Amino acid sequence: MTQTTPTPVRRPAATSTIVLAAVADVVLVLVFVLIGRSSHSEGFSLGGTLVTFWPFAVGLLVGWLATRAWRYPVRVVLPGIPIWLFTVVVGMFLRVLSGQGVEVSFVIVALIVLGVFLLGWRLIASAISKRGAGRTGVTR
Structure with a gap:
């Protein structure tokens, strides 16, 4: 009889991980909005920031729901990449439906910046997690 190595079971993320991941995503989308408003000399106003922020916040929510990101919120490929693309698209x-401007250059900048933000923290978290797992001998 041959002996097989059991496949490690991946447990869904802890509630604290889900909350931290969601907060990180929301904060980074907000940072994107604030940087954009600042670079266009729009300055900070709560109303203006909310007008710019809400379409991307809805896109982020759609991405979380479509991928059921709460199961494994830190993974890069799934749910990270779809969350990023849903947020932008x-x-x-x-923005178009609400009469806000959408230029090709803005779409490109949004894809790049939100990609770096929403995938970047996941890549860092994954690297840290793998590094920690290697030290303790635990597989994740």
């Missing part, structure tokens, strides 16, 4: 679509 739905955000731009809602």
Whole structure:
């Protein structure tokens, strides 16, 4: 009889991990909005920031729901990449529907910056997690 190595079971993320991941995503989308408003000399106003922020926040929510990101919120490929793309695509679509400007250059900048933000922290978290797992001998 051959002996097989059991496949490690991946447990869904802890509630604290889910909350931290969601907060990180929301904060980074907000930072994107604030940087954009600042670079266009729009300055900070709560109303203006909310007008710019809400389409991307809805896109982020759609991405979380579509991928059921709460199961494994720190993974890069799934749910990270779809969350990033939903945030940009739905955000731009809602900007168009609400009469906000959408230029090709803005779409490109949003893809790049939100990609770096939303995937970047996941890559860092994954690297830290793998590094810690290697030290303790635990597989994740």
